[in-house]
Amino acid sequence: GKGFAVVAEEVRSLAQRSAEAAKNTAQLIEDSAKNVDNGVALTSEVQSILGEITDGANKVTDLITEIAAASREQADGIGQVNSAVDQLNRVTQDNAASSEQSSAAANELNSQVQQLMDLLSQFQMTRQDGGRQRQQQRAPARAEAPRRPRPEAPPKGRGRSASQVLPLDDDDLADF
Template identity: 45%
Template sequence: MEGITESSRRIADIISVIDGIAFQTNILALNAAVEAARAGEQGRGFAVVASEVRSLAQRSAAAAKEIKALIDDSVEKVGAGSELVERAGATMTEVVASVKRVTDIVVEIRAATHEQNAGLGEINLAITQVDETTRQNAALVEQAAAAADARKGQAGNLAVVVGRFKLD
């Protein structure tokens, strides 16, 4: 962008030189017309040439002015383009920083998810152990109930046998 701006400035300088040459040529043609008028009939052909030179000088000046306006417009647009490029660069820097932050957050979430999965595995194992212990306890309770029923039957039989003995 700086190269384009520099080239535009150099072209503007050259246009200024062309404009100066056109101005000097116009004055020269005017002086030639004055000298042709002084020469009278003999300077008449020279007056036509001076008039044509003056016309060319004026056209050159007008073209130089138009080119200068175009160059000025181009320089302005290049400046606006440079600003847009700078803003786009700043925006891209912000986007990259945001993506980095999001990436960091995703890494943290992944680590937390891994830890939760490990914790859930431990909880699942503990629940399995509690379930197994509960089943074992239920089996023991059934065995204890069966043993109690058996003892109750034995106690009843013992009571009948003891009831046959009388103590006086």
């Protein structure tokens, strides 16, 4: 008797503990299944986010490629502008040199015109003052050679400046 009751009590206690362990195991399995479902959902979400990150990285790569191409085009354009500026600089220097040469030539011509006008006015004064008297006063010891008639120069206005005789229009030099 008494041993049988002790054994029965132990079997009952063991059965209760087994039932509780089974409940706990079922609960753990249920919790694990929920965690697996959550893990699957999180994995899907991570996969979606990684896809978006990959798309964003591809867009950034495309933008960087476009920026690099645009930068190369701008560098080429800047090179062309630099070349054009260099050419303009050379042309400007050539024009300045030509302008200086033209100015020097104009000044020389102006000087020569002034000299010619002075000579011409001396000839006119000689003719108006009775050129023979003046020449005789200058060279009395010379024998007078037969004179050829001088061609008459067209009358020139006295006191005219070189710029009136040969005007230097600055408008003609505007291209330089």
